[in-house]
Amino acid sequence: MAHGRLGNAGIGNFRRPRLHDGRYGCYRTGTRALCDFDVLKANAAQVGVGPFANVVMVDDSGQITRRHDAYYMSTDGTRMQAAYISTAPVRYIMEFDNVGEQFNSVALVSGSEQIKNVPISASGAKAQYTRELTNEACA
Numbered sequence: 001m002a003h004g005r006l007g008n009a010g011i012g013n014f015r016r017p018r019l020h021d022g023r024y025g026c027y028r029t030g031t032r033a034l035c036d037f038d039v040l041k042a043n044a045a046q047v048g049v050g051p052f053a054n055v056v057m058v059d060d061s062g063q064i065t066r067r068h069d070a071y072y073m074s075t076d077g078t079r080m081q082a083a084y085i086s087t088a089p090v091r092y093i094m095e096f097d098n099v100g101e102q103f104n105s106v107a108l109v110s111g112s113e114q115i116k117n118v119p120i121s122a123s124g125a126k127a128q129y130t131r132e133l134t135n136e137a138c139a
Contacts, residue, residue: 014052014110026096026106027121032068033057033099035108035118037092039072044086057096058107069095 026035035057041047049070057065072083073091083090099106099120108115 014055014108014113014115025119025121028099028101031098031101033096033106033120035094035096037094038089039083039085039092040087040089041085042087044084046082047085048082049092052092052094052110055094055108055110057099058109059100059103060106061100063100064109065096065099067094068097 024036024038026033028034037052039047049072052070053067055067057067059065071079071081071093073093074080074083079093103120104122105117105119108118
């Protein structure tokens, strides 16, 4: 299947058949890092949290951390295990535990795809994300 592209989609993206996501960075609460994504889909449908289940965090020491939790977040802050995904971005959060406090950037890896130098904002401070997506989504 041919894919369109995400315009200025943050610091990187992963592509899945019929799903795209753009990465915007992570913020931490103690040793838990929460990473922020926007998910889009050309052909609208309900989607659970599974499509990005194999994304792992890799720190500078090479330690691999699997996600603790993942959920979609509605505009009112409600956590959802499934969401209606279309060409309008839906926020998706992945939580990773036991992330060393000395790391202020990591890599996110999904199979052969990798996004390097993903920033983790300072402890207790939620990152300020620039979410400028073009109107172009998956084709």
